[in-house]
Amino acid sequence: MTAVAELFHPDLNPTLRRLGERPRGAGRAGPSEEDRQVRESVWATLAELDGLRGPGLLDTAELMGPGLYQSPFLDTVFAAELLAADGRFGAELDRIAAGELTLAVAMREHGTDEPDQPAALTVARDRVTGVRRFVAFAAEVDHLLVVGGQEPVLALVPVRQRGVRTRRQDDLGRGDLYEVVLTGARARLLTSGGHYATALANARLRLAAHLAGIARGAVELSAAHLKDRRAFGAPLARQQVLAHRLAALAARTTAVLTFARTAARAAGTGADVRLPAAQALFLAADLAREAAAEAVHLHGARGLTEECDASVFHRRAAVTALTLGTPAGLRRLAATLLANAHTV
Amino acid sequence: MSASLLDHDPVLTPAQVEFRRQVRAFFAEDRVRELAEEIAGYPVGTEAALLPVYRWLGERGWLAPNWPVEYGGAGLGAVEAAIVTEEMTLAGIPDDVHVLSIDIVGLFLLLKGTEQQKRAHLPALAAGERIATVLFTEPEAGSDLAALRTRAVRDGDGWRLSGSKVYNMKSQYGDVALCAARTSDSPVGMHGITLFLLPLRSPGVHVEPVPSYANDRFNLVVIDGVRLTEADVIGRVDDGWALMNEMLQLERTGIDFHAKARRLLDLVLRRAAETGRLADPAYAIPLAELDAKLRAGHALAWQMVRDLGEHNPDPVASAMSKWYVTELFQPILTAAADIDGMDALLTAWDGDAPALGQLEAGYRFGPSHRLASGTSEVMLMLIATNGLGLL
Ligand SMILES: Cc1cc2nc3c(=O)[nH]c(=O)nc-3n(C[C@H](O)[C@H](O)[C@H](O)COP(=O)(O)OP(=O)(O)OC[C@H]3O[C@@H](n4cnc5c(N)ncnc54)[C@H](O)[C@@H]3O)c2cc1C
Numbered sequence: 125m126t127a128v129a130e131l132f133h134p135d136l137n138p139t140l141r142r143l144g145e146r147p148r149g150a151g152r153a154g155p156s157e158e159d160r161q162v163r164e165s166v167w168a169t170l171a172e173l174d175g176l177r178g179p180g181l182l183d184t185a186e187l188m189g190p191g192l193y194q195s196p197f198l199d200t201v202f203a204a205e206l207l208a209a210d211g212r213f214g215a216e217l218d219r220i221a222a223g224e225l226t227l228a229v230a231m232r233e234h235g236t237d238e239p240d241q242p243a244a245l246t247v248a249r250d251r252v253t254g255v256r257r258f259v260a261f262a263a264e265v266d267h268l269l270v271v272g273g274q275e276p277v278l279a280l281v282p283v284r285q286r287g288v289r290t291r292r293q294d295d296l297g298r299g300d301l302y303e304v305v306l307t308g309a310r311a312r313l314l315t316s317g318g319h320y321a322t323a324l325a326n327a328r329l330r331l332a333a334h335l336a337g338i339a340r341g342a343v344e345l346s347a348a349h350l351k352d353r354r355a356f357g358a359p360l361a362r363q364q365v366l367a368h369r370l371a372a373l374a375a376r377t378t379a380v381l382t383f384a385r386t387a388a389r390a391a392g393t394g395a396d397v398r399l400p401a402a403q404a405l406f407l408a409a410d411l412a413r414e415a416a417a418e419a420v421h422l423h424g425a426r427g428l429t430e431e432c433d434a435s436v437f438h439r440r441a442a443v444t445a446l447t448l449g450t451p452a453g454l455r456r457l458a459a460t461l462l463a464n465a466h467t468v
Numbered sequence: 469m470s471a472s473l474l475d476h477d478p479v480l481t482p483a484q485v486e487f488r489r490q491v492r493a494f495f496a497e498d499r500v501r502e503l504a505e506e507i508a509g510y511p512v513g514t515e516a517a518l519l520p521v522y523r524w525l526g527e528r529g530w531l532a533p534n535w536p537v538e539y540g541g542a543g544l545g546a547v548e549a550a551i552v553t554e555e556m557t558l559a560g561i562p563d564d565v566h567v568l569s570i571d572i573v574g575l576f577l578l579l580k581g582t583e584q585q586k587r588a589h590l591p592a593l594a595a596g597e598r599i600a601t602v603l604f605t606e607p608e609a610g611s612d613l614a615a616l617r618t619r620a621v622r623d624g625d626g627w628r629l630s631g632s633k634v635y636n637m638k639s640q641y642g643d644v645a646l647c648a649a650r651t652s653d654s655p656v657g658m659h660g661i662t663l664f665l666l667p668l669r670s671p672g673v674h675v676e677p678v679p680s681y682a683n684d685r686f687n688l689v690v691i692d693g694v695r696l697t698e699a700d701v702i703g704r705v706d707d708g709w710a711l712m713n714e715m716l717q718l719e720r721t722g723i724d725f726h727a728k729a730r731r732l733l734d735l736v737l738r739r740a741a742e743t744g745r746l747a748d749p750a751y752a753i754p755l756a757e758l759d760a761k762l763r764a765g766h767a768l769a770w771q772m773v774r775d776l777g778e779h780n781p782d783p784v785a786s787a788m789s790k791w792y793v794t795e796l797f798q799p800i801l802t803a804a805a806d807i808d809g810m811d812a813l814l815t816a817w818d819g820d821a822p823a824l825g826q827l828e829a830g831y832r833f834g835p836s837h838r839l840a841s842g843t844s845e846v847m848l849m850l851i852a853t854n855g856l857g858l859l
Contacts, residue, residue: 149512149817235811236743258810294818295810296828303820355612365845410802417798420835424610424843425635425686428836430679439681442805442831443813452806456750 127173128180131166132187137341140166140191141436146298152291154263155300167195171223176201182388185330186381189337190344192440194299196226196261198334198447202327203227203269206278209316209323226264229327230256230304231271238453239324245272245279251287251308252279260447262302263290269314270306276320279311297443322391325401328448329388332401335408335444336381339415342437343373346422349434353424366422373415380408399461406454409445416441479774480547487544488551491530495559500524504560508824509816515684516562517641522596525552532570532594535578539586540594546777550723550770557727558734560826564684565638569593571719573600573646576663579718580703580711585665589644601642603633603666603689604712610635611843613648614657614709618691620649620664626697627651629664632690639687640675642668647691652706661708665700666691682833716842718781721772722789725837726765729796732830733762735823736804745807755807758800765793784855791847794837801827801834 125133132140143163144155155163170176175184181201188197204220204227207213219225233243233255245254252270262268268281268288281288287309290302347370350361360366387400416437420427427434445451480488494500500521507516525531526540534549535541542548553571556563574593577585592598609615618631629649639645645666652660666673672694678686703711733755740746740755768789775781804812804827816825838844852858 147512149815151817232810234809235814236807236809238809293820294815296813296815296831301810354608355610355615363845365848413802414798417835421838421844425605425836425839428680428682428839429686430681435681438835439832443810446805446810446813450806450809451802452751452754453809459750 128170128175128184129187131169131173132191132193134190137191138433140193141433144194144299148298149294150298151294163195166193168223171221174221176223177204177221179392182330182333182385185334186337189334189339190341192338192341192436196228196265198327198330199229199260200227201330202229202323205323205326206269206314206316206319209319210314225266226261227267227269228259228262228265229271230259230262230268232256232258238449240321240449240453240457242271242273242276245270245277247272247277247279247313250311250313252281252306252311253308254306256304256306257293259302259304261300262304263292264300268304270311271320276317278314278317278320280314281306281309281311285310295443297440299440299443301443321398324448325398326388326391328401328405329384329391329397331444331448332384332404332408333381335412335441336377336384338412338437338441338444339373339377339408342412342415342419342434342441343370343377345433345437346370346419349423369418373411373418376411377415380404380411384408399458399465402449402454402458402461405448406451406458409451412441413445484547484551487548488555491551491555495555495561500559500561505824507562508560508826510683512817517565517638518596518599519561519565521561522566526594526596529594531566531596532574535574535590535594539578539590546773550721550773553724554727557724558731560731563724565599567724568602568638569598569600572602572715575719576646576702576715579715582699584699585702598644599638599642601636601639601645601668603636603639603645603647605635606632607634611846614661616648616650616661618647618649620651620662620696623695626695627664629666629691629694629696632688634678634688635686636689637684637686639668639689640677644668645689646702648708648712658709660706662705663702663708663711664696665702666694666696670694682836683829717783717786718776720786720790720841721776722765722769722786722793723773725790726762726769726793728837729793729800730762730766732797732804733758733800735826736800736807739804739822740807743807751807754803758796758803761796762793765789765796768792784851787842787847787850790842791844791851794844797834797837801831804830
């Protein structure tokens with residue numbers, strides 16, 4: 125087991141799944157102090173293990189899946205790639221790797237916006253104005269990387285300043301999504317807007333791996349329950365129809381994860397992976413949501429209770445699945461890229 | 469959309485078409501529409517119980533239109549009952565209390581109860597003034613209901629009832645419950661089960677919440693030596709299993725599940741039109757497919773209603789109807805996420821949510837339909853065995 129795998133050890137998953145969880149309709153309430161501390165210590169350990177940079181990011185994203193670990197990880201490494209492409213942010217990249225600097229990527233104004241077409245942003249010299257919604261951990265991170273417009277402007281915006289206001293959104297995941305209002309907020313503009321599509325594709329592969337990890341967690345939780353739950357004189361695990369359904373989900377999970385890993389390796393050699401990244405992500409999004417719904421179903425009515433982790437999988441998978449584009453939007457993107465690749 | 473679909477039901481009699489028109493006009497009244505909006509915005513922890521709309525329906529005999537007038541119904545048939553169920557759900561009025569009180573417990577009493585039991589309960593249920601709930605499931609007996617352990621032992625000329633019932637709904641508001649208990653031991657679990665009418669407000673009945681992640685909670689009902697009499701037995705002693713199977717099949721047409729799925733899909737279609745995505749084939753084609761499947765489910769559910777109306781129910785086809793339509797919830801809800809993107813995830817309590825947060829609430833409630841009123845696997849088992857002679 126790698127050191128990062130040790131950190132996300134299955135024994136810790138039940139705790140991780142509940143971190144930062146707010147009650148329904150909690151409005152602006154932040155996470156509990158205890159949750160905040162646990163989150164910080166997991167983050168610090170991840171940094172100590174050098175888990176915030178390098179070639180292992182995709183596998184780390186997968187390992188975080190079964191614990192439904194909520195953190196700025198996916199956004200921070202997405203933003204770091206754009207900072208690196210700019211070339212002037214060596215100090216910030218070192219601080220990111222050391223776990224001292226976290227970022228959120230902010231590209232949507234409306235829930236219906238797709239990340240391939242970031243919402244408009246008004247830029248006046250080093251000031252930005254606009255609204256961004258569904259920004260993960262906006263109130264906790266140090267900087268926002270605000271993406272704006274078709275040939276995107278990338279603006280690095282410190283969160284703690286007068287021109288930035290955040291409001292927690294009350295969502296199905298009950299976690300940390302925020303609306304951010306930028307009013308003439310001070311920003312540093314990056315020169316790496318041309319790298320956005322590539323960085324987005326790489327981020328999609330990591331997200332696909334994370335969703336595959338969520339699917340794996342949902343399958344493992346369900347398998348454990350079926351072994352435990354007795355009906356008709358035997359464990360439910362003996363019901364072939366149920367066992368086969370979990371086996372099929374496990375096979376799909378393995379295929380999707382391998383697809384994402386293979387594409388990430390190709391990206392490392394300079395290949396254009398926008399198409400496989402979009403494809404891996406919609407496959408993973410569908411898979412994670414199906415596996416989570418199946419987990420609820422296989423737990424019976426107990427799966428619908430607050431107490432049962434299957435319900436957490438079901439809620440969180442639905443949110444995570446959409447963070448870098450809806451499956452319909454990704455299918456349409458993949459179709460366009462396929463058409464471009466097959467002109468006669 | 470659904471209105472035009474339902475208007476052209478070719479097999480309704482002119483009187484039934486007129487009945488539907490009147491029922492729909494009732495549900496379109498301001499007071500009903502305002503109530504539906506209020507319910508969608510209920511604070512956390514508030515859920516629908518004895519809604520005034522049930523009383524308004526009850527005043528017309530429409531809450532249980534298929535019951536005789538003397539018990540508070542309208543003396544009509546299964547078709548009219550299905551019309552009320554369908555219109556109620558399409559109007560956004562929760563039907564859980566209605567299903568439990570009228571379609572399950574009320575129907576049990578109507579068909580199998582003594583005259584005394586009917587007089588004691590049916591008029592109040594049909595008036596929307598009393599809630600009856602169902603206590604079948606136990607912690608260790610769900611799909612395998614014959615494994616139930618709640619026990620009624622002879623106590624003089626009556627019974628003493630003890631056990632735990634879980635995952636039941638609305639018992640916190642209920643007056644009376646239909647409770648399955650073991651009255652005789654037998655090597656075959658299905659033998660020796662009896663159905664009782666349990667007064668829920670008895671001193672020995674403890675109702676505790678089992679929080680669900682949907683809006684409505686489950687309950688754990690602990691029954692601690694409650695004394696019942698012969699008059700509380702429904703049907704014959706030890707004959708509960710046959711009774712439960714017979715009655716649950718009568719309730720199963722799929723019409724209620726279809727209406728819930730249709731209401732959700734109509735919300736998604738409306739949002740697709742509002743956002744312009746209905747004009748975009750990438751979004752519209754999957755919706756067209758879901759719409760097709762739901763229309764097939766609608767046709768099948770109505771066939772079940774008509775069969776029931778002609779006293780000729782088909783248990784295999786009813787299982788198909790329930791299974792077919794409840795499998796559509798998950799794809800409808802993921803389609804909602806494609807149409808509204810992350811907005812579909814906002815709760816009613818956020819303030820920015822489209823469609824009053826009903827898509828988010830629908831997502832949380834989505835998996836319950838494949839479990840409630842007979843799980844998908846139970847339906848498939850019925851089809852495979854009784855329908856195809858397999859297994
Ligand atoms: C919304 C909702 C409302 C409910 N309301 C009530 C109520 O008011 N009163 C009441 O008494 N109960 C109620 N129930 C409980 C319901 O009847 C049970 O959930 C149902 O009988 C299944 O039992 P279980 O939950 O214990 O699941 P289990 O029996 O533990 O089953 C777990 C999973 O395994 C599957 N499974 C089980 N056995 C087999 C098999 N042999 N072959 C293949 N698959 C199998 C099931 O389909 C399910 O997916 C409600 C449930 C829901 C979801």
